[in-house]
Amino acid sequence: MREVHRRSFLKKGIAAAVATSIPTRHLWAQEMRLRLSWWGNADRAARTQEVIAAFLAANPSVQIDGQSLPGGGDYWTWLATQSSGGNPPDVIQMDYRYISEYATRGVLLPLDDLIGGTIDLSSWPQDRIDVGKVDGKVYGVSLGSNTGAAILNLSAWEEAGVAAPTIGTTWEEFATLCADFANKTERRRFYASQDASGHDFSFEAFLRQRGKEMYAEGGTLGFTAEDALVWFTYWNDMRAAGACVPADVQALSEGNVDTSVITTGKAATGFAQSNQLVSYQNANKDRLGMTAFPVVGGGAPGQYLKPSQYFSVSARTANPELAGRFLNHFLNDPAAMRILGVERGAPESPDTRATIMPTLDAPSQAALEYLEAIADLIGPLPPAPPQGAGEATMIMKSVAEEVAFEVKSAEQGAEDLVSGMGGAIRAS
Amino acid sequence: MNDRSLWRIAIHAALIASSVLMLYPLLWMMAASVRPEAEIFSSGSLWPSDWSFQAYSRGWTLLGVGFGTFFSNSFIIAALSVAGNLFSCSLAAFAFARLEFPGKRIWFALMLVTLMLPSQVTLIPQYAMFFNLGWVNTFLPLVVPKFLAADAFFIFLMVQFFRGLPKELDEAAIMDGCSPWGIYWRILLPLSTPVLATAAIFTFIWTWDDFFAPLVYLSDIRNFTVTLGLRSFVDAAGESDWGAMFAMSILSLLPVMIFFLLFQKMLIEGIATTGMKR
Amino acid sequence: MIQSHLRRLVGSHAVAGYGFLLPWLIGFFFLAVGPSLISLYLAFTDFDLLTSPEWVGMANFERILTADAKFMASMRVTFMFVILSVPLKLALALIVAVALNKGLGGLSIYRAIFYLPSLLGASVAIAILWRQLFSGDGLVNMALEPFGIIGPSWISNPNYSLWTLVALSVWQFGAPMIIFLAGLRQIPADLYEAASLDGAGPWRQFRRITVPMITPVIFFNLIIQTIDAFKSFTPSFVISGGTGGPINSTLFYTLYLYQEAFGFFRMGYASALAWILLIIIAVFTALSFLSSRYWVHYDE
Secondary structure (H helix, E strand, O other): OHHHHHHHHHHHHHHHHHHOOHHHHHHHHHOEEEEEEEEOOHHHHHHHHHHHHHHHHHOOOEEEEEEEEOOOHHHHHHHHHHHHOOOOOOEEEEOOOOHHHHHHOOOEOOOHHHHHOOOOOOOOOHHHHHOOEEOOEEOOEEOOEEOEEEEEEHHHHHHHOOOOOOOOOEHHHHHHHHHHHHHHOOOOOOEOEOOOOOOHHHHHHHHHHOOOOOEEOOOEEOOOHHHHHHHHHHHHHHHHOOOEOOHHHHOOOOOOOOOOOOOOOOEOEEEEEHHHHHHHHHOOOOOEEEEOOOEOOOOOOOEOOEEOOEEEEEOOOOOHHHHHHHHHHHHHOHHHHHHHOOOOOEOOOHHHHHHHHHHOOHHHHHHHHHHHHOHHHEOOOOOOOOOOHHHHHHHHHHHHHHHHOOOOOHHHHHHHHHHHHHHHHHHO | OOHHHHHHHHHHHHHHHHHHHHHHHHHHHHHHHHOOHHHHOOOOOOOOOOOOOHHHHHHHHOOOOOHHHHHHHHHHHHHHHHHHHHHHHHHHHHHHHHOOOOOHHHHHHHHHHOOOOOHHHHHHHHHHHHHHOOOOOOOHHHHHHHHOOOOHHHHHHHHHHHHHOOOHHHHHHHHOOOOHHHHHHHHHHHHOHHHHHHHHHHHHHHHHHOOHHHHHHOOOHHHOOHHHHHHOOOOOOOOOOHHHHHHHHHHHHHHHHHHHHHHHHHHOOOHHHHOOOO | OHHHHHHHHHHHHHHHHHHHHHHHHHHHHHHHHHHHHHHHHHOOEEOOOOOOOEEOOOHHHHHHHHHOHHHHHHHHHHHHHHHHHHHHHHHHHHHHHHHHOOOOOOHHHHHHHHHHHHHHOOOHHHHHHHHHHHOOOOHHHHHHHHHOOOOOOHHHOOOOHHHHHHHHHHHOOHHHHHHHHHHHOOOOHHHHHHHHHOOOOHHHHHHHHHHHHOHHHHHHHHHHHHHHHHOOOHHHHHHOOOOOOOOOOOOOHHHHHHHHHHHOOOHHHHHHHHHHHHHHHHHHHHHHHHHHHHHOOOOO
């Protein structure tokens, strides 16, 4: 009995210290005020602030604090601290990989009621609304989507005199092209392809082409050790043939633009996202292009339109209605559409895409056209990644490295991948 | 040529050779700030193929508010931190090094323990506390702890130096009727310029470079520090303005370099130069 | 006897002692004790940062000590890092400080140059640069090539990657160097003059005068650098992009702790990790203090 008392006392103490501050929230509720946070570069900050300014001009009684934050791990540490400390922003830019972590822990407000009322998504296909669903409720509206793309160093492919992969090239054909490239290229320490064995989106596309999924409904793994073995063996063969970069070159890449094998001038093909071509080109002297991920011959479409980010609303916000009105303006105001362009990915509403298309610059138009060109390779949306998906991704990278550095056999790696990733999503 | 000057030449040669090693990254960063973006990640050379100083003017204004504001914010925080650390840490260090009082050893041990707990796990309780005090989005969470000697590193540093000063000084002063405060203020502090300068240099530089505390506590861009501004150029997933980032990085080094050069003069004024005899 | 002892203490310094300590005491209780006790409590809970902590007793500690391969990996990496980087860094800092203390021309310029790497910290720029130095076709291997050595990609090969972080840490020896310099300045010049008259050469002077006179400063640097190395986070975070890779070869203990806390939402588990680290550091520090009786000389 005493034990229980002490525990509940301690728990209350922590809850008071760690969790919340009610008086402050009430003060804020009096004013029509929103705090809005996102990660991104200066360009995104400028566009977002411009939309905020337009909204404020139309709603003089409102105040909005827009906050641009550094991206990557910093943003998530920052958000966890703000949320845990009782001070989350009202409108939160959210990521595909984190939305279920935050939604299932009660940080986010279900938006279903607002979508019926304040936020007008009537022009959206239903499945693009569903990308924000966790356990049947909408916790985020997608601000734009993208899909996987193989970034090509066209100059290097041309120099080697080998035809670069195109939409519909199979994994086997890709391996042949890369081996051919290895024989013909005159560039020193330069390879045809990245080693994508640890790249989660490439593996996911491969699995879906084989009729599997990375994560099945209900938070379990959607593939077996056999699938993983085929994948690891494919890349082991590539490495052995000199068709992709060696393990110690691939390990330099952190999965972002500036550390990728394309940017550092190590390979002629890299696996990335369709909206990143412009960034890759800016960091490269050679001429770049992009195409779809390779496919499994006769397989299902493997790629899908992934929301590049969402806006979610805090469950603690004092002004859910105002948040809804702002989101509606952000998504549906024609001027806002034009200001935002495709900076956050291709807008989900076909109407919006049609509205902005003539105002876009050439690279942005190319990004939209790419999505249409590979429409046949784009399949339905996979089940939302479960809690622990972030950790599972990290395990995938680590196991793939162990196989690539020959610390583990492909067989051992495949088994460890299934048990490791499975454990991560169960443990959470 | 005698042994002594040979020895000197050898030392100079070694120092110059290692200076190159030390300077290389700075030179490389300078090159990165003026070279074409496409060259930054693929070239380790120091000579840009093409020069442009445009990144400096672009970087200065890119975030709307302007780096001038960030510089003055960083400067205010760093200057207050220096004042706070010198004041509060020297007081505590004097007590630990020169005074006898009950419980001293325990307090000293506890002070050292505060150095050992990783900040990652105290971050959230501290944030919750400062938020409940209404201090979030002000400089207070960054500055007030300095006035409360929260950084035990500096207490320990000063304790070690104070203990190195001859104790006869205190005894003589007590004979002359000096209070503990008098010993601290009139005898110990004037003799401790090297360690005080060291503490000032470290506090200034470390506060200037601090990224995480400003990120967590400052939300309004008008309150941003230079380091926070620098990170805003970089978007891990998308397009980053690296040229501007390096240009502003170079500029942000200037104040710390100047501060270092000004204060390091005081490092060499100490007992050795005051002609103290033991 | 006890009474007179007490009277002497109270009469002399007790009030003054606590008076001088007051700012620190306030900070200690509000900024250190409170948050530390909360984290100690959290170490016995399952706390995901966003919902209330659940008491789990010793479960976190049990799992860490019996069933956590990453804990073992990060321990190994961290101990290696401490053992390699601390002595190298201290030795370099002391040698350079002594060389700079010789009253050569251009001293202040050298001091600034040698402090420069520490000014740069572990920033994004350093991360990019380190790759260009230590990757397969980096500058280090280019320098080795004329000698017929074809080096590996040091920074991304699990067998060598930790060494590049050791190199980074040693290269940033500015802080202990400055502290050594300040310490050297406290040595009265007449000691060296007397030794010179007795015919003692530089090496003998270094061993007989310099080292014994600055043992308190050596001791300070040793303690601080050891604690810092155990808690080291940024180099690994910045250079490995937060992963601790390749294959956990640069997974510093605090990076693992950070991943658990903020990457995987297991703050309770991370707090348990933190307290285990605190105990390890405390043992090392206590041992150093015990040993200091035999080799550290204060002027008392």
